Amino acid sequence: MTSDDFGGSSRLPQERRVVTEIPGPRSQELQKRRVAAVPPGVGSVLPVYVTDADGGVVVDVDGNSLIDFGSGIAVTGVGNANPRVAARVKAQADRFTHTCFMVAPYESYVEVCENLNRITPGDHEKRSFLVNSGAEAVENAVKIARYATGRQAVVVFDHGYHGRTLLTMTLTAKNMPYKHGFGPYAPEVYRAPLAYPYRWPTGPDDCGPEAAAQAIDQITKQIGATNVAAVLIEPIQGEGGFIVPAPGFLPAIAEFCRANGILFIADEVQTGFARTGDLFACEHEGIVPDLVATAKGIAGGLPLAAVTGRADIMDKVHGGGLGGTYGGNPLACEAALAVLEEIEDRKLTRRARRIGEIMLPRLRALAERHPAIGDVRGRGAMIAVELVRPGGKDPDPEMTAQVARRCHERGLLVLTTGTYGNVLRFLPPLVISEALLNEGLDILDEVFAG
Incomplete structure (x- = not known):
């Protein structure tokens, strides 16, 4: 299987589609029900409620299709609902x-x-x-x-x-x-x-x-x-x-x-x-x-x-x-x-290495343009950037949360992590298409550009 074969036989269209604000009205309704039923100690990165997922996308109840850079925290590496x-x-x-x-x-x-x-x-x-x-x-x-x-x-x-x-x-x-x-x-x-x-x-x-x-x-x-x-x-x-x-x-x-x-x-x-x-x-x-x-x-x-x-x-x-x-x-x-x-x-170890070969150079180039990115690191399809206040290495968790929120608004699901709360982590499904992977990186580029 070549690198271009991934995503080609997916059940859902492998595309980003933002048709409402995120979270949309139906997700907001479900969030109200959740608050009444689930204790606040159980958090969520993004309060959109999912109806479908496949390959590199997650679809919510409002019809938005988000690029998935989380894989359920590294769980759905072979793709969600893998046949x-x-x-x-x-x-x-x-x-x-x-x-x-x-x-x-x-x-x-x-x-x-x-x-x-x-x-x-x-x-x-x-x-x-x-x-x-x-x-x-x-x-x-x-x-x-x-x-x-x-x-x-x-x-x-x-x-x-x-x-x-x-x-x-x-x-x-x-x-x-x-x-x-x-x-x-x-x-x-x-x-x-x-x-x-x-x-x-x-x-x-x-x-x-x-x-x-x-x-x-x-x-x-x-x-x-x-x-x-x-x-x-x-x-x-x-x-x-x-x-x-x-x-x-x-x-x-x-x-x-x-x-x-x-x-x-x-x-x-x-x-x-x-x-x-x-x-x-x-x-x-x-x-x-x-x-x-x-x-x-x-x-x-x-x-x-x-x-x-x-x-x-x-x-x-x-x-x-x-x-x-x-x-x-x-x-x-x-x-x-x-x-x-x-x-x-599907030779997914090799595929993970290919994902890293795409992501790391682009993220390093992004870091050269934006001093808030203090470090780019990871291996394979387990990649992260650490955000700091320019001029030093002081962690910047506020900017990290802001970047994640802006990605979410544009239809890119990313996760934050780190002892200091200042790391954006990327865990795309190993079966994500290169087109979708690059589109997600484009969104990240846009967010940092303001």
């Missing part, structure tokens, strides 16, 4: 919707695990099991690491995000909105510095080795390596601002873990399944984790997540120690099998 996914899910729904794998198992669960064992980094023997969400996968990975090592301490990193449960909220770095007021938090969680090239005090060139040395020194002196069960890290940070750790940082941390009997856990919840141009982001520097947590892009929009790890680690947990009622639901398993087929058949 292969929908067909397998429908066929499964006609057979049975649930038995609970722990009660009466079924083949699709086993097949998903076999595939995960095959495609995750490393040629060692592996085991996988399935849960419902990224937070649940991370929490189980930590649970397994503690059980297997007999140790308690877990090390995470500045700017990291790992979920909203008690443990994963503790593992997460950012206070507002994820942690504020929800304590006390889980014990034996420690935070180390991250190699954040744009904000490293001595600059990006020395960032990798210096940050690794600081992190290792902090772990050794403040915790004690023999007390650490696991080091947990996103190979590219998601909610922290799409921070790509400086080269050499991850390999140094992984080597420290190997030398000290510490398990290296890769949180690939947002980065996995071709998003960054590799099947998994840790492959970029040849990292082979002991445990991998996956979710989001695994099942095309159905709730599914997984923990995959070395067999000698995973097999240590006693019978009944892992599981859950809905984990590996048969509908979600069929969706995951379809997603894996789509990634392989």
